[in-house]
Amino acid sequence: MASGSQKRLAKEYADCTKTPPTGMSIHLANESDLHKWHVTLEGPAGSVYAGGRFGLIITLPTDYPFKAPDVRFATRIYHPNVTNDNQGGICLGLLKSGNWKPSTRLLSVLEAIRGLLAEPQPDDPLEARIAHEYQNDRKEFEKNARSYVNHYAKGPVKFDVAPPNVNASGSSKDGAAPSR
Amino acid sequence: MDSDDDFMSAVSSEDDVLPDDSENEDMSDAEDFDFDDEPDPDLGMSKDFGVKKKVPFDINFKVFHPSDIQKQQDDLINEVNMILDISKEEAAILLRHFRWNKERLLEDSMDKQRQVFEAAGLAQTSAGPPRLETIPGFVCDICCEEGEGLQSFAIKCGHRYCVDCYRHYLSQKIRGEGEAARIQCPADGCNLIIDSRSLDLLVMPELTGRYHELLNRTYVEDKDTLKWCPAPDCQNAIECGVKKKELDKVVPTVACDCGHRFCFGCILNDHQPAPCELVKKWLKKCADDSETANWISANTKECPKCNSTIEKNGGCNHMTCRKCKHEFCWMCMGLWSEHGTSWYSCNRFEEKSGTEARDAQARSRVSLERYLHYYNRYANHEQSARLDKNIYQKTETKMVQLQKESGMSWIEVQYLNSASQALQTCRQTLMWTYAFAFYLARNNLTEIFEDNQKDLEMAVEALSGMFEKNVTELSDPKLKVEIMDKTAYCNKRRIILLEDTAANLAEGRWTFNVELTSGAAASSSHRR
Ligand SMILES: [Zn+2]
Ligand SMILES: [Zn+2]
Ligand SMILES: [Zn+2]
Ligand SMILES: [Zn+2]
Ligand SMILES: [Zn+2]
Ligand SMILES: [Zn+2]
Numbered sequence: 001m002a003s004g005s006q007k008r009l010a011k012e013y014a015d016c017t018k019t020p021p022t023g024m025s026i027h028l029a030n031e032s033d034l035h036k037w038h039v040t041l042e043g044p045a046g047s048v049y050a051g052g053r054f055g056l057i058i059t060l061p062t063d064y065p066f067k068a069p070d071v072r073f074a075t076r077i078y079h080p081n082v083t084n085d086n087q088g089g090i091c092l093g094l095l096k097s098g099n100w101k102p103s104t105r106l107l108s109v110l111e112a113i114r115g116l117l118a119e120p121q122p123d124d125p126l127e128a129r130i131a132h133e134y135q136n137d138r139k140e141f142e143k144n145a146r147s148y149v150n151h152y153a154k155g156p157v158k159f160d161v162a163p164p165n166v167n168a169s170g171s172s173k174d175g176a177a178p179s180r
Numbered sequence: 181m182d183s184d185d186d187f188m189s190a191v192s193s194e195d196d197v198l199p200d201d202s203e204n205e206d207m208s209d210a211e212d213f214d215f216d217d218e219p220d221p222d223l224g225m226s227k228d229f230g231v232k233k234k235v236p237f238d239i240n241f242k243v244f245h246p247s248d249i250q251k252q253q254d255d256l257i258n259e260v261n262m263i264l265d266i267s268k269e270e271a272a273i274l275l276r277h278f279r280w281n282k283e284r285l286l287e288d289s290m291d292k293q294r295q296v297f298e299a300a301g302l303a304q305t306s307a308g309p310p311r312l313e314t315i316p317g318f319v320c321d322i323c324c325e326e327g328e329g330l331q332s333f334a335i336k337c338g339h340r341y342c343v344d345c346y347r348h349y350l351s352q353k354i355r356g357e358g359e360a361a362r363i364q365c366p367a368d369g370c371n372l373i374i375d376s377r378s379l380d381l382l383v384m385p386e387l388t389g390r391y392h393e394l395l396n397r398t399y400v401e402d403k404d405t406l407k408w409c410p411a412p413d414c415q416n417a418i419e420c421g422v423k424k425k426e427l428d429k430v431v432p433t434v435a436c437d438c439g440h441r442f443c444f445g446c447i448l449n450d451h452q453p454a455p456c457e458l459v460k461k462w463l464k465k466c467a468d469d470s471e472t473a474n475w476i477s478a479n480t481k482e483c484p485k486c487n488s489t490i491e492k493n494g495g496c497n498h499m500t501c502r503k504c505k506h507e508f509c510w511m512c513m514g515l516w517s518e519h520g521t522s523w524y525s526c527n528r529f530e531e532k533s534g535t536e537a538r539d540a541q542a543r544s545r546v547s548l549e550r551y552l553h554y555y556n557r558y559a560n561h562e563q564s565a566r567l568d569k570n571i572y573q574k575t576e577t578k579m580v581q582l583q584k585e586s587g588m589s590w591i592e593v594q595y596l597n598s599a600s601q602a603l604q605t606c607r608q609t610l611m612w613t614y615a616f617a618f619y620l621a622r623n624n625l626t627e628i629f630e631d632n633q634k635d636l637e638m639a640v641e642a643l644s645g646m647f648e649k650n651v652t653e654l655s656d657p658k659l660k661v662e663i664m665d666k667t668a669y670c671n672k673r674r675i676i677l678l679e680d681t682a683a684n685l686a687e688g689r690w691t692f693n694v695e696l697t698s699g700a701a702a703s704s705s706h707r708r
Contacts, residue, residue, distance in 0.1 A: 103366055
């Protein structure tokens with residue numbers, strides 16, 4: 001199965017780099033390891049995140065595609081469905097273990113995340129306070145989100161966030177975990 | 181005071197409240213209980229106590245063995261299979277979707293079969309049963325493998341994957357996620373459920389076993405009236421109609437055929453007479469306050485007279501200091517001589533008069549003292565029940581010796597077994613009476629409750645004392661009669677106490693100093 005997984009990964013990576021999804025560029029964190037991707041995502045035009053550049057770190061478990069990938073923001077973002085900390089955890093239905101399907105492609109995952117920036121899902125929030133603000137005080141939410149964009153999401157994207165505490169592949173030690 | 185009269189008549193009729201053969205094990209009354217009927221709103225509660233011979237804390241329930249659980253499912257599956265003209269595997273998927281509510285399933289399927297099938301994850305086509313195939317030019321969309329002899333599989337939706345991927349997917353679901361009843365097709369966006377026949381075709385036997393176990397599990401878990409017996413290694417399930425919202429009116433104790441007695445409401449060990457919500461609050465309080473209270477439950481104490489350390493080694497609370505022969509009560513450290521008389525006040529906390537409770541500090545000390553009073557007794561009975569159990573194990577050897585010494589047969593020494601069981605059940609009840617009493621606000625009924633509690637406690641201590649006698653003493657036939665009488669008396673006092681508390685609970689006549697309805701757990705903003 002490991003070889004099968006390798007073949008699938010190689011194909012997905014090739015597809016994603018040949019015709020990358022709108023507003024994204026995709027690289028491997030380390031040329032020899034298909035299990036860790038670095039994605040740079042442009043804030044969708046027309047959204048509060050427009051003009052910002054966001055880093056996404058995708059970690060693919062050894063059992064991928066039977067287990068869901070771990071996706072998190074490397075860039076701080078003010079969003080109801082993303083943890084407001086240096087972990088950058090994302091709440092996305094299709095990544096939850098009960099919902100994940102092995103035939104789902106990372107391409108659709110990335111598109112779903114882009115969709116989440118264009119349209120947050122306040123009904124299933126990770127940050128209840130931000131979700132509440134999004135629903136009840138849109139002006140304030142937009143102000144805060146823009147100030148985060150200006151503060152964190154301008155200039156070159158850095159991928160040196162704290163390593164995810166799940167699915168730690170062990171092989172790739174960036175050695176760049178910031179102090180908390 | 182209108183309720184007082186019939187209450188009094190219920191408790192004061194000392195000896196003839198119950199027929200003599202009313203053993204506490206005999207709690208179930210399965211014959212007159214038919215589960216195929218539309219569930220009665222308060223099915224589990226015997227509202228007509230007094231009319232029937234039934235005791236008010238008796239709850240209707242039924243024990244199901246694994247074969248019964250299987251048969252119930254099979255019967256329903258066969259019925260739906262015949263009526264709707266679909267395969268048994270499909271009938272099972274539909275039934276699970278409807279949480280085994282056959283009537284609703286049939287009604288809905290008649291009206292709008294298409295939508296129902298789609299929602300349940302059933303294919304509309306009547307294609308033949310799925311099988312493994314080798315198709316030229318096939319590429320597996322999961323692993324991206326292709327090749328001449330690559331075997332593949334698809335359920336009725338036609339989403340085809342190689343057999344290796346299919347197997348890996350299924351084992352990940354079954355073993356990794358514990359899923360069985362709702363495993364969908366691996367295709368992105370396809371909600372068709374994989375039927376049990378396909379599964380049996382694909383996976384290894386050891387996984388099929390786990391799969392069917394999980395299916396049985398969901399059957400019990402899907403039905404509100406069914407719960408697994410929590411005893412380790414027990415495979416039985418209990419059916420009981422008591423609803424969650426009735427738990428402030430009844431303490432639904434059920435007894436599994438394996439011997440385990442537990443509460444159907446909260447799955448904890450039998451905690452009559454305390455309602456589930458009080459038990460929850462009490463256990464939380466004990467856990468929170470465990471550091472303050474720990475010293476009390478310790479196994480050693482100092483003699484109140486000579487201060488030498490005394491270790492408690494039996495269930496009996498009547499302590500005699502080895503050194504100075506001082507006799508005292510383990511629970512209250514008071515003179516034992518005061519305990520056999522009307523002076524006995526070990527069970528009730530004497531509220532101190534207002535003078536001491538004037539300032540806040542004193543008040544908090546009084547409230548701690550009050551808690552410790554009840555906790556002390558609660559913990560003591562819990563510990564004693566455990567010690568009684570150990571003693572019984574030792575007594576088994578004693579029973580063998582006793583047979584030799586007295587010439588009694590194995591059957592004839594079984595009275596020790598009955599005594600041991602009575603001690604444990606009664607201590608279990610006593611233990612919870614103290615948690616119950618802790619939350620009880622005083623009214624005209626509490627005194628009767630405390631009297632019942634005291635009577636049971638005294639009987640239990642007396643029996644416990646006899647039970648600990650050595651073999652030579654036990655071979656006295658007079659003691660045997662005394663033990664048997666005391667055992668019966670303990671059981672009777674326990675039933676009287678439970679009857680009283682249950683009747684008043686059902687009628688809402690108790691007042692508690694806490695809310696009895698459980699506050700619905702605040703739903704967290706995010707589930708993972
Ligand atoms: Zn495959
Ligand atoms: Zn499908
Ligand atoms: Zn059992
Ligand atoms: Zn309970
Ligand atoms: Zn002493
Ligand atoms: Zn005492």
